[in-house]
Amino acid sequence: MGIASAIxxxxxxxxxxxxxxxxxxxxxxxxxxxxxxxxxGHEARIAYWSEWEYTVVHAxxxxxxxxxxFYALRLIALVSAITVPSLVGLNLPAPxxxxxxxxxxxxxx
Numbered sequence: 001m002g003i004a005s006a007i008x009x010x011x012x013x014x015x016x017x018x019x020x021x022x023x024x025x026x027x028x029x030x031x032x033x034x035x036x037x038x039x040x041g042h043e044a045r046i047a048y049w050s051e052w053e054y055t056v057v058h059a060x061x062x063x064x065x066x067x068x069x070f071y072a073l074r075l076i077a078l079v080s081a082i083t084v085p086s087l088v089g090l091n092l093p094a095p096x097x098x099x100x101x102x103x104x105x106x107x108x109x
Contacts, residue, residue, distance in 0.1 A: 018061070018064060020060060020064055021057060021060060021061060021064075024056065024057060024060045025057060028053050028056060028057070032049070032053070035049070
């Protein structure tokens with residue numbers, strides 16, 4: 001088994017667990033059955049159709065991944081929007097370390 005087929009197998013296993021991918025594959029299968037009379041006997045059309053199917057499924061997979069990433073970043077922004085102003089509002093005293101701009105004199109070095 002080549003590297004490309006191993007990578008494809010890995011991603012197809014992850015894709016098959018996603019309900020959105022299962023739904024799109026089912027819908028594409030229905031479309032393929034309807035288009036079967038146009039595809040029989042034309043190997044180029046079958047190849048184009050297979051490539052189109054893969055492209056649609058891959059696009060759906062990327063949409064799902066981008067949505068998850070968007071909501072993760074949105075959650076981080078929300079938590080930061082609450083945490084940072086509340087930490088600034090505590091008005092803590094400056095640290096004593098000179099490299100942090102503390103209150104100790106530089107002659108102690």
